[in-house]
Amino acid sequence: MSSLPAAKKGECFMSLVIGLTGGIASGKSTVAKMFTALDIPVIDADVIAREVVEPGEASYKKIIEVFGKDIVGADGSIDRPKLGSIIFSNEEKREQLNQIVHPAVRQRMLAKKETYTEQGEKCIVLDIPLLFEGKLASLADKTVVVFVDEATQLERLMERNQLREQEAMDRIKSQMPLAEKAKLADEVIDNNHSVEESKKQLFDLLKKWEVME
Numbered sequence: 549m550s551s552l553p554a555a556k557k558g559e560c561f562m563s564l565v566i567g568l569t570g571g572i573a574s575g576k577s578t579v580a581k582m583f584t585a586l587d588i589p590v591i592d593a594d595v596i597a598r599e600v601v602e603p604g605e606a607s608y609k610k611i612i613e614v615f616g617k618d619i620v621g622a623d624g625s626i627d628r629p630k631l632g633s634i635i636f637s638n639e640e641k642r643e644q645l646n647q648i649v650h651p652a653v654r655q656r657m658l659a660k661k662e663t664y665t666e667q668g669e670k671c672i673v674l675d676i677p678l679l680f681e682g683k684l685a686s687l688a689d690k691t692v693v694v695f696v697d698e699a700t701q702l703e704r705l706m707e708r709n710q711l712r713e714q715e716a717m718d719r720i721k722s723q724m725p726l727a728e729k730a731k732l733a734d735e736v737i738d739n740n741h742s743v744e745e746s747k748k749q750l751f752d753l754l755k756k757w758e759v760m761e
């Protein structure tokens with residue numbers, strides 16, 4: 549099985565843009581890797597959100613203005629665990645951070661998407677945890693939610709990030725409930741079971757959308 553080849557230069561062509569979303573630790577990155585393995589480009593909002601707050605970036609300076617110098621670690625970069633512990637338990641602070649970071653993320657994601665479209669990619673994935681919260685669904689032709697029930701989400705999040713239950717619940721509650729996201733999506737991948745089962749669901753979808761043979 550393989551993904552279809554990119555269009556030739558100059559060929560009249562539209563990319564299928566898939567918005568991949570879900571909740572924290574629901575399995576977006578796990579599914580994103582399946583796209584990458586098919587040579588389908590994935591633009592990851594979490595990666596870009598790290599890039600735009602590197603020292604020297606405009607968002608880095610704004611974060612220090614709002615959250616103070618204490619938010620900078622010994623190496624000069626933003627202390628992410630510290631910033632996380634502030635914003636996941638305080639909605640007002642979270643909103644302040646979102647207002648600094650999200651416009652920069654959106655701009656950089658759009659530029660990358662444009663580049664892939666110009667290269668003639670048949671399918672492009674935007675991996676955006678806050679696709680619905682940030683009203684970004686219009687960037688995609690199709691939306692896919694990676695779904696897990698809350699107990700599984702909590703267990704996987706605590707395990708992966710070594711968090712206590714309350715800290716993990718704060719992070720889960722800082723996002724739109726996954727069941728609501730599932731209702732808004734075009735398609736849902738049920739990731740409560742094995743990774744192989746999720747892969748099968750993804751492949752069925754890609755065949756339906758004629759991205760895969």
Ligand SMILES: CC(C)(COP(=O)(O)OP(=O)(O)OC[C@H]1O[C@@H](n2cnc3c(N)ncnc32)[C@H](O)[C@@H]1O)[C@@H](O)C(=O)NCCC(=O)NCCS
Binds near residue numbers: 597627628635645653
């Ligand atoms: C708070 C920060 C410093 C914590 O960094 P950390 O390295 O611990 O986590 P990471 O960035 O890998 O995010 C992990 C997950 O947390 C969730 N998350 C991150 N930011 C937010 C937010 N503002 N609101 C709700 N959920 C969020 C997402 O599901 C994300 O996949 C960081 O997440 C951040 O800068 N967030 C603001 C930017 C943002 O909204 N990023 C999400 C994609 S645009």
Ligand SMILES: Nc1ncnc2c1ncn2[C@@H]1O[C@H](COP(=O)(O)OP(=O)(O)OP(=O)(O)O)[C@@H](O)[C@H]1O
Binds near residue numbers: 570
């Ligand atoms: N089907 C599965 N079975 C068991 N473990 C899984 C499954 N899918 C994902 N995981 C594990 O659950 C954790 C969360 O998965 P992943 O990192 O893909 O989620 P995510 O949605 O990208 O998270 P985040 O939004 O926080 O970046 C990881 O430790 C991953 O290995």
